Amino acid sequence: MSNTDYCIVGSGRLATHLRYWLLEKGHTVASWSRQNSDLRTLRSLSKNALSTLVAINDQSIEELCSFISEAGGSPVHFSGALHINGVLGFHPLMSFSNTFLDLETYSSIPFVGCEESDVFRRTFPSFKQNPYYQIEPQQKVKYHALCVLVNNCAMQLWARSVDEASAQMGLPVSIFDPIIQRSASSWVEDKASGITGPLVRNDLKTIEAHLGALDDEPLLKLYKAFLELPKPDE
Structure with missing residues (x-):
């Protein structure tokens, strides 16, 4: 049984905003980054989360998603350009600064991905107001x-x-x-x-x-x- 709703991988702007946003929505959230933890910790955290949100640079996404899957976790990435078979990917169409947004603004952010809409809604059930659009993998x-x-x-x-x-x-x-x-x-x-x-x-x-x-x-x-x-x- 999962102990947390989400484990967020990364320490950049997107990861920071996702953590704040999901906590404001009442979710339980764990965090991991290479700077302050090891892969053994990530293995444990990802196994005990419903979804592991990989908010890092594109060059490292595929390798880390593979590790999370092998550890028994469910990785989700946010790259606008990458499509990885067997891994969910939802791109938030927004520019994130160092300042947090209000919940109304967060709820207006559109997401674009290759999955069906119901997959996005199941992955992020509290993002009910966020528009979601599906495109083909070759269009990403x-x-x-x-x-x-x-x-x-x-x-x-x-x-x-x-x-x-x-x-x-x-x-x-x-x-x-x-x-x-x-x-x-x-x-x-x-x-x-x-x-x-x-x-x-x-x-x-x-x-x-x-x-x-x-x-x-x-x-x-x-x-x-x-x-x-x-x-x-x-």
């Missing part, structure tokens, strides 16, 4: 690449652009916060119809001036790449 890598473009690449573009303005013009980094927040809100409210600016209007004179002014090579290449994308109404 492309799905995750698109997630990275939406989230990580967008933030890297913000960081590079803001740093350039700060370094060359002396503008405070925070001056761009309102437009970044408004741009994100516009997408949530209006999707592609909320996109504005010279690239959408095809304002050639302004675009040519921009191309001549951008002396940061990576930003110039990105600007040119955006010119190749179809306009929202095309």
